Every structure is written in structure tokens, then in C-alpha cells.
Amino acid sequence: MGDAVFVRRGVYHDSVTLMRAGAGLPGAEVAVVAMATQLNLGLARDLGFDVPAADPGDLLVALRGDDVAGAAEELDRRLTERAPPGRESEQPPRTTRSAARSPADLVLVSVPGEHAFAEALDAVEAGLPVMIFSDGVPVEQERLLKERADERGVLVMGPDCGTAVIGGVGLGFANVLRPGPVGVVAASGTGAQQVTCLLDLAGVGVSHVLGVGGRDLSAEIGGRSTVRALRMLDDDPATELIVLISKPPSPEVAAAVREVAGALRTPVVTAVLGGDADLTSAAEEALRALGVPVPDWPSWTALGDVADSSGDGIGDGTGGGRALVGVYSGGTLCAEAAAVAGRGEFTDYGDDVYTRARAHPMIDPTLRLEALRKVPPDAVVLMDVVLGHGADPDPAAALAPAIAASPATVVVALVGTEGDPQGLRRQAETLRAAGAAVFASNARAARFAATTASRPPSPAPDSGPGAPGVAAPALGAPGAARLDPGPGIPGAAAHGSGSGPGSGSAPGGVWPGSVTEVS
């Protein structure tokens, strides 16, 4: 144990550097490493060091321990060591409020519902429109948000707004749609996806798709977002026709929205879900309003005549012997299919009940695969597959083996476009090859499923495992597949709303450039 005290004349370091350099020196139990102020000199003396005279501009080093020489050497090394270069100081914002300091046009909120209010309110207070993808937001928070948004003149899309397309950018679950004249205001995400995908298949594009959330037209919310979205589209020069996809509104709200819609310069086609109109007929009405021929909606099937999708064979709803099971990921599509089929057991796996602790079934197929395994062997299963940004990058890859392995008859409503990252045709082909009957129109898929279920089961070539082989016998099936007739196809106008048996009787060659799904 020894002492070492020395003074470095004129050597300056700030006190923090010195405290740090003097901390935990190996070989020293006590270390005073400080500028030689009276205070520090006194401190060293109090500790029993023999301190020489020094000025405050000198560095005082007083060490006590087993190896003071080693400690002094280490101290010098620390003091002469160059500071490492600074790290990247960019830090991401932690709240929407903070992020809104940078220029932005829109906020997309998808945090858990109980926390969505804070982020959405930040957006509104920053004067930014906001899309709330999150579900489970209390209705009183929705009302508050929309009241504040009205004060700030900004649009709140949602909560539970699954899709939007703004300026060509898809938000949430969004299909890649061609640009065009139709602006959509939708209380239902998958409803908007079905309508816009069908329009896309008919060669008609969209200007914007604005979601408003499923509760917007309720009496509590009063249609605030619907009205704002309608006015925004009316002011948008790219929008020539507005399609309003509504959920059953409260009567007062319906009257108010009708009044607003009626006063717009832009014509409005309204589809109220749960009424007589299905989504497919809404798309068809929009096409007619634009003077664009309504095409025959594509289907891909290995199961026989798609004429059955006309619904002619559905019967009175008591049906034949086969169970009809709806295994859906989109709430609106599920409700529509149930309504069109008129019977069966339909489950929306996109409902809050199922998404609380896991990803949405459009991303995570686990629950629906389980459900598919559990259906009775002679059942007809109706399911939706929704493509686009945000959705499963290859849903058919997970579903096809399960469909092939299932003894049940599987009918798929495939909502998507050829421009989607997954590719409509590629997905359709994979699903069909696995034995499914695939329809671009959910309504037609539902009719087909209901008709099939009303008939006694036949020893279909697709039943049972080993189904990949079924693609071959299906190849020549009439009306097996057609896709993308393109705009302005002569003669297509003949296929009107709820287009009937014509689809089956017009294989391949009606439309130049049409594709028979055989390769």
C-alpha cells in the first residue's frame, strides 16, 4: 500500500472527464484526479495525502493502493485516449404527435384498439387526415375523434377501416387498382375491395377509396366521415362517379346523407349492404352509370357448370342434404354470402373475437385452416380469399393443400386484381388446381355454393386426397375460366346484372384477347 501524488502543470480536463478517468483505476483504492482547486487540494489532504502547492490550472493526481504506478499509467492512457466517433443520432418518433413534425399528408393507425385514440387524436390535432385500421375502439372515442375532426376539417377513416386508396397508394388491405374515374366511400373494407376489384376486372379504375368505418352511419356517429368523404370526392377533379357502400344506416342519418349526396355535382351510386343489392350488383350499377359494359365475372372451377352460380338451384332454403359452411375473413363478404345463400353456418374469422390475440385471417390462415379440417366430409365450404397489399403474400400456398386434403367441396370467392402482388390469376389457378371452384364475385360464389349444397353429393373427381390430379379432368370444363375482358368489349353488355347462364355457354372465344385458364 503506497501513496503517489503528483501535479501536472497546466494540464486541463473538465471535471467529468477526470472523475471518469479516475474511477476504478486498477491498483488504486483511493484516487483523487481533479484540477488543483483549493477545494480539491483540501479534499486530498483530508484523505491523508501529502499535497504539494499547486494552482487551479494544474491537474492534481493523488493515488493510494497496491500498484499506484500501474494506476497512474492507466490514468494517463485513459486521459490521452481519443473519444470514439459519435454514433448515429437519428431517433425515430415515439408518437404520432412527434412524427407530425415532419411534413406528412396522412396518418395510418394500426395500434391495438384501446390505444388508437391517442394516436388518431394526435393526427387530428395536427390537422392530418387519419385512417384508423385498428378495431376495438370504443364508440364514444370514435364520436369524439370525429367531432374534433369536424372542427379541424379533416377526415377520419375508421375505426376498423380495413382499406383505402389515396392518390394511387393503397393503405391497409388494399388492392392494386388501375387509376380511373370512380371514387368510393365505404363503410366496409372488404365491401369496397369487392366492388373495386370487380370494377378493375371490367377495366374501370378508381380515383380514391375512402373508408369511413362500419359505425359511421349509426345514430351515435351521425355519418360525419361519410359526409366529409362525399364532399372531398365531389371536390376532386379526378372523380366522375361516387360509389357509396353503406351499412344499414340509422334512418335520420340515412336522410341526412341522402340530402348531402343529392346536392353534390358528382353522381352517386349507393349500395346499402344487407338490403336487396349485393356488392356485385353495386359494381354493375356503377358500370352502367358510366356507360361501360358489364362483363361476365370470371370464375375458375374444376367442379362443373358454373351456370349454377346463377342461383337458380338454391331452392327454398331448406336445401338438400349437404351442410353449407362459410369460413370467411371479411365481415361484409361473410354477411353477403350468408344472405345470398340463404342458409348455412357462416363464421367471420376477421371478427374481433378471433383477432384479439392473433393476426387477421387475411394475414394468418391458421384459424381458417383449422376450421376447414373440421367440416363434415360431405359439406360445401364457402370461403373468401382477399388479395392485395397487407394481405398474406401467397394465401393459395397455405390453402391449396388443405383444400386438396379436404373431402368437402370448397368454393372460393377470390377478391383481387391481376395487379395485386399475389396475382389474381396465379392464385386462382393454384386454388382451382387444388379442387376449389373459384369466383371473382362473392355473390356468385355464394349462389354456386348454395346450389351445390342443395344437390346430393356426387362422387366428384376432386374429393379425397390426391386432389392435385383433379386439374386434368377439369381442363375442358365449359366456362372453366375467363379473365379480364378489358374495357369496351363488344357484346359484353349482354351480360347484365346477376348475369345468368350465359357465362357458361360462352366459352373462350367471345372476347378477343380473353384468356382461358388452361396452360
Add this chain to the structure above:
Amino acid sequence: MVLDGPPRVITVGAEPLAEALREQAADTVTVAWRPPMAGTAEALGRVLADPRRRAANELAVRRMTGARPYLAGVRRASELLRLPRGMFLHAGPPITWRRASGPLRGALIGAMLLERYAPDERAAEQALASGDVLLEPCHGHGAVGPMAGVVSPSMWLFEVRDDEHGGVAYCSLNEGLGKVLRYGAYGPEVLERLRWMDTVLGPVLSAAVELAGPIDLRAMIAQALQMGDELHNRNRAATSLLLRELAPAVVDAAPANASDVLRFIAGNDHFFLNAAMAAAKVSTDAARDVPGSSLVVAMARNGTDFGVQVSGLGSRWFTGPAGVPDGLFLGAYGPGDANPDIGDSTITETSGLGGFAMAAAPAIVRFVGGEVADAVAATRSMYEITLAEHPAYQIPALGFRGTPVGIDVALVARTGLLPVVNTGIAGRVAGTGQVGAGLVSPPAEAFTSALAALAG
């Protein structure tokens, strides 16, 4: 207008949705979101929904940053405060002798001796323990005190006035470093220095400030920030600026004592701290009592509890246990010698200085772990929990961006980020004095309980 072209999108939440936007080559800013502090979701919902909140916070923080503190005078506590015999002020939220930590007890004993309320240490301790001596927080009297923050009637105080809103705040004079009353030391050399301050320093400064006229502390603080101070753990530039301003007046006012007084100020890099604290106090007080505001108007520690006060909640304290600072230690002292966090000096952080202005003070960045980048990160993170950027207090290294100012308890709960606090470290044992300096993390419950109270 959002429909005019491809939107620039802020995304918050599910990463795949942000990814999908990037795949579309959309301009995105992604929020690094995480759930709020445990148990705060419901209170947050209610506080954020309060229709008064936004305007209230805007008003409160505008008043805080708009304050124009001037050093108006130096006068005795007995003259400025209602401070009857047998009552002392202390730092932090209210506390009793029984719960008081070593340094606060030491400072109270010292004050008893200084005021000659007791003949010796034992008698002082007995009187304090008997409850005959009244203890009240500085904050309740428009004052702030560093470390133990004990104010007794004979002490001289800075008197700082807010020219904008008319408020006034006080802070004692800084004794220097080492064995000093505010760190709980009360030995003969401590009392001797206090008596010199009582008889020489106070009267001379009082006369000098009178001669020099009100000194613009807002301008001085703004300048010191640009000279490498953060006004809590580094006050070297500001002290020099104040000394430059006062020196001629000190000489004019008291030629006989001028050299002693000027040498004392020049020998204490923290002399300005107490003036900065009074300036911060008068600014934060301007933001008090705005109904519905979730703005923090005081953070203070008494060595046992860390407390906050919130604009919309009057003078209620919301407390949690004071943490033990982590930092660098003097001489043979180590973490085992450190007392839990103590002092009103966190009023500097409350007003956008200190730890919040860390990026301005590269000379002391080693308190935060050793690199300039860490100091910059500390300041940047504070923008996440504050309502404004100070219009006058700017940081050159951040492109003269204003310091983050105006802590919002709702933002603290949402981000889980606690205020960064720079601090001196007092010895645990009464009479020890300062043992180091460093950083300390406030207890989360002080902020979450205030949030719960706002939620009503």
C-alpha cells in the same frame, strides 16, 4: 390537400402495413410505438378526451416559455418570505424529520445552528425531532433550493421577477462545492462561510444588483447555452457572464469587500445555478393553475421522495421514491455513499434546461455515458415528452433548435420515457457533503398518479 397526389404517410402500429406502403414506394415516417406505461390506458383515454386539454396546454406552455425572468434584487429571506421563527423551508415535496434523509437532516441541523435556535448539534437534532420546528417545501413559498434546499430567515435570496406575467421567485445564494450546507454538511467551516455570506456577500450583492439594475436572466441563459452550459450541472459560462455583468457594480458598491466577493463568485462554477433555478421557477409558476392542463410545473426531490406538480392540479404533489443517482464519484466515494436524489434543481429540467439541454453541453456529456451522441440522444428523446421547443433557449449543435420544454404527463405515460435529470450527488450521512454528480431517473409513479388524478 390529401387527395392531390401520392400521400406522405405517418404509420403507427402494425409493421406489415408500413412495409406495404414502402413496397408501393410511398413516402413514410414510421412511429416507434410501444404500449403506454402499464395501467395508464384508461386514464390516458380520459385525459386526452378532455376538451380543455389542448388549449389549456397551449396556454400553459406559452406562459412558461414566454416568461421573461430578471434578477431584480438580493434580499433576506425574512424580508421576502413569510418565514416565522421556528420554520424552515426545504427542497422537494413535504416531509417530516422522521422520514428525512441524511443530507436534509444535516442541513436542517446546520440551519438551527446558523440561526442560533440551538446551541449545539445535539440540541438542534432534539428540537427538530420533537416536531417543534415547522418544515415546509420551498415550492409552497415561491422559492426553490438546490439539494437540501434549506432556507432559514437570515439567508439572502435571489429575487427574480417575470417581466411578462409579473410573477416572482426566490432562490438562496450558492455556497460553492464540497462541504456545504445544501449537501448536508454543517461543520464549523460551513457555518463560517454562511456567516460570511450573511454579513458580506449578501449585502454587497444586494447593493450591486441595485446599482446594476435588473439583469436579464433569459438572455444570459440563452447565451450560456450557446457557450456549453446546460444550466444544471454546468454553469461555468453563465457564472462568467453574470460575474462580468456584476463586477463593476460590486466594485462601486463595496470597494473594501469587492475582491473577496468577486473571488468567491469566480471560484464557484455553480454560482449561477441558483439564479437559473429562480428564473426557471418564475417561468414554470407562470404556467400553473390552467384547468385541464397536463403540463408539469414542478419536479422536486427531498432526498426521500421525488414529487411533481401539474398545472391543472393546483399545488398537489404526486410522489414516488427518489432514485439513487448513477454517476461519477469524488475521491474515495462510491455508489454506496450516495443519498437518494435530492433538491429543487430539477426545476431546470422542468423549464427545458439541465438534462433536457444536455446536447448543448458537450463538456459534461460523460455523465450520460461518455459520448456526445448520448447527450444528443438524451435531448432528442425529451422532445418526445414535451409540448414545445423553447423560443429563446437554443442548442447550436441541433441547428439552433429550441430546447425541449414543457413535460406533458400524458406524453410521459404514452412513451414510457421519463425526464432526463442531471444532478449532484449528496452523501448519505448527515454532514458529509457532495460525493459526486451524475444522472437520475425519476419514479414513473409520480407521473402516472398525476395522470390518474387528471383523469378524475
